[in-house]
Amino acid sequence: MKYIDEFQDPALARRLLDEIHATVTRPWALMEVCGGQTHSIIRHGIDQLLPEQVELIHGPGCPVCVTPLEVIDKALEIASRPEVIFCSFGDMLRVPGTGRDLFQVRGEGGDVRVVYSPLDALRIAQQNPDRQVVFFGIGFETTAPPNAMTVHQARKLGIRNFSLLVSHVRVPPAIEAIMRSPSCRVQGFLAAGHVCTVMGMDEYPELAERHRVPIVVTGFEPLDILEGVRRTVAQLERGEHTVDNAYPRAVRAEGNPAARAMLEDVFEVTDRAWRGIGVIPDSGWRLSAKYREYDAESRFAVDGIRTCEPAECRSGEVLQGLLKPHECEVFGTRCTPRTPLGATMVSSEGACAAYYLYRRLDITPAAREASPVA
């Protein structure tokens, strides 16, 4: 129990763990969907505190990691143009495209700026009417509403030198794709808390019913995760498969109705490619017809880009829970946060980064040999 003292409330953590240990009678594989949860789990050694029968599988919930290479390459090309101010969140700077990243584009003279909020990018557009300001709109359902509001504001204020490079993704179709995969081992989901803060829970009952899989909305603090695991395991042991909310302080059943309404106005559902995984039907958003003029892809005509993924990177399998990061051949050797081959190593929410950051001392070549390939 080497980490438990670090928990915010060690006594409560102990109680939750005891209850999980007492409940489990056979093996269960649960997937935590959110990359923030993955980091919390690895950082606190939660996977090592749980009974051996409970396996946590890391899901595809890191927006930086799943942004397709093609979109990264489009971003790099747009950011290289002299008339463009390219704005992005900080975590996209080192995500490798084909051959380079945004950080290098800036070194080569591109005007790349990091913003805290998409509204900052809009303000930059207002202050630079003779430049084109492009915002890199990636993220799940938590990030899409802020970006939607920004485009809505641009239109309302008549700001025309602003556009969005959109690559938003949606969680429920990803869960659907994971459950449909022939190699799927997932028996229960810890759903991403802050996605549900926006979307609520009504997309899940149908999924839970159809795949007979419990879905428990879970926060990402250590105690939240233990509570999510406790409730999921309890359902599995009872043979139930319902949607449950283990994060009520941040998630209401209806989510945030104002944010959902804005999403529906500004975006429409579309098929999207996920880096390393491929196209998942209905798994993304693009600008709706009313806002299409704010689409950076058509404004800058960046079609016909040739992408090239490093052959050694197995992040697609990592993102689908088929491979643990340290089971990748080049983990920690040719691939590190300094020399990332895949986005999962560079993103602050990526699974490979979590293992590298928190577990690298535990991972000797011998441990790698002994590790069972999932």
Next chain:
Amino acid sequence: MCLAVPGKVLDIEERDGTRLATVDFGGVVKEVCLEYLPDLRVGEYAIVHVGFALQRLDEESARQTLELFTELGMLQEEFGDPWEAAAGTGATHVAEEARK
């Protein structure tokens, strides 16, 4: 980036027809859009993501979460200098440094 951080509303104003608040995240102060949580009041806490308040939070939970994030260096990752992080070692190392 997916991190949503709780913060306390210090004051509220209207600009360009938009409700904006000044919000304190454990010492870091940022401007936050309230359009998705229009009835949030000064003194209340909310979960904020990329400059947008998304849901109210009680003070005790907000305080605990902020403490945890500070401990884990996650606030540093969210609000620190992204160029420095990217230049040296990748964003994740900022968190590592912050913990030392």
